[in-house]
Amino acid sequence: MPAVAETLDTVQSVTQSAYKWGFETNVEMEFAPKGLNEDIIRLISDKKGEPDWLLEWRLKAFAAWQTMQEPHWAKVGYPRIDYQDLHYYAAPKRRAGPQRLEDVDPELLRMYEKLGIPLKERAILAGVEGAGLPGPIEGRADVAVDAVFDSVSVATTFRETLARAGVIFCPISEAVREHPELVRQYLGSVVPPADNFYAALNSAVFTDGSFVFIPRGVRCPMELSTYFRINARNTGQFERTLIVAEAGSAVSYLEGCTAPQRDENQLHAAVVELVALDDASIKYSTVQNWYPGDAEGRGGIYNFVTKRGACRGARSKISWTQVETGSAITWKYPSCVLQGEGSIGEFYSVAVTTNRQQADTGTKMIHIGANTRSTIVSKGISAGRSNNTYRGLVRVLPQARGARNHTQCDSLLIGEECGAHTVPYIESRNPTARVEHEATTSKIAEDHLFYCRQRGLSEEDAVNLIVNGFCKEVLKELPMEFAVEAQKLLAVSLEGSVG
């Protein structure tokens, strides 16, 4: 019977490769009981050793959340979520720091391997004692990684280099302890605790995330990156990220996500807040590849995220770049509040939906200061029986004289059963403002595929080439190492979507 067994193995490996990053890590977990109430919030706060003000802040958010309704205006549909049937806290059990890489939980190391984290970084990430790494890693641009393994940041690298520059890059729970005045000043100042249903939920129960502080006049000496992974059954993920760039500073932050495959839907409601003061610039890039569910729409992540940046200072700049290929449902509108005079907001997005995925994503550009400028470039790709909606708001307030916006929304359809929708909201209350909106919808036509195939390309290569061409304007905004990853991701996501 070996031949049969081999066939079974082959079939299994073929079907599993449909989601190449769909693996699960069996690290011992520590769970809070299911459900959400004040006691759970107190437990989370206590586990983190938080000060009283933060507990009060959480409880207020929870009180607000209880009075709020889940929003249903997006063009997405899903079964009712029972918020009392989720775990709100899970942490990998930490032993005392391992002495050698061989002592580290092999499951964890295997996960890093699959994620493509370089060998030298793995030891540091796994918290091996004495595995300091002051210099750059061979063959790779300087990237500092803060790996979020479920809710607790496993480790943080490149601390020394960053510290020398005065940059703070650490888990937000640590920042609460080490830099309470900074956290207290900025937390919730861009996304208030009661901003919306999911933001309120996040504010009540967030367990971890990253904190970045770039002091006045400092250009962050390396790209900052965080790998978020969701790894526990029925554990909602409530990341909280806060990035503050003081006057004249600059930072580029990368966020990449993959998640293990599983059957039950998982809720993810993160909040990201960015603050840019005078002449500061923040570039925030995301490659999101959470489990999208199977071909019939079973399983997959619900990604209900609030991301917002405040350009508080004059001439400050916030740029969002996202490549979204994963999640069963995406509800996400990274926004810029352009308060400072002459401040700039940018949003570059590629959203791919296949099979039964649903994405309702876009941005909000709120022009408050004079001569503020914003650019929106959105590329939606729909395949299978998916639905892909761009929803964007450009609001020009009365005092924003000379404000300018240019929006370009392009949709690409693959196949006959998918949908693409563009829902732009434009509100201009200043007569000197200039707001432009361009939208196109096209299909990968038989003509295009045949032309490429006649030149010798396979159908899949032809689709990749056409899709990458379609997304080029956005992909070129990504930092180099992410651009390559993103191109691969597009190819993997659209495998088998034609024909």
Added chain:
Amino acid sequence: MLEIKGLKADVDGTEILKGIDLAVPTGEVHAVMGPNGSGKSTLAYVLAGRDDYAVTGGSATFDGVDLLSLEPEARAAAGLFLAFQYPVELPGVGNANFLRTALNATRRARGEPELDAVQFLKLARAETRRLSVPDDMLKRNVNVGFSGGEKKRNEVLQMAILRPKLAILDETDSGLDIDALKIVAHGVNTLRGPDFSALVITHYQRLLDHIIPDRVHVLAGGRIVRSGGPELAHELEAHGYASVAAEAA
């Protein structure tokens, strides 16, 4: 050698090719002429493997390989190139990247080593110079914003870089001014040699003043109704398709 025997094909249930017999020996250039609607472009598409055409009978082989059983990309790897009458635009896809991907795909299929970016650019630049095509055509996106003439020149440039064994030119002369026509003709003529064959599909004789064919075939009503030497093109020009077709019938 391209050998077509009794080839029949339908489009949407209508028979367009009604039994084509045609042989192009290796090293020869043949012209296929005919009135509009005679099936010239259908013949080109069927040979290249376009989906919307259903082959209902006959055969087409190239150097003994059954073309009709192959996917379009495998036909390309076997050495077949089609210069399109209406080349498509590929936004965001650089011409050089497109051509290198295509060239390497065919090289891979033939078991030849792939070319890196530097090797490819060297080869591509040599061809642009030879064809008097501006270098920046390689940098532009495939056919995006190209004039009609530029698109046709780009087809010829692609052909020169991909070096097919059998080129089919589907009315590549349509819409070209005389200068562009000469460039296209030059592109084909420089490829001529003992290992290169071409099927030049055209409505007008003027292209054949610049690409002198070894044989001329007249396609009418889905069949080859007459074949002859280069002088047949002049006869068609003088008397029109109607008389030639009527004479044959």
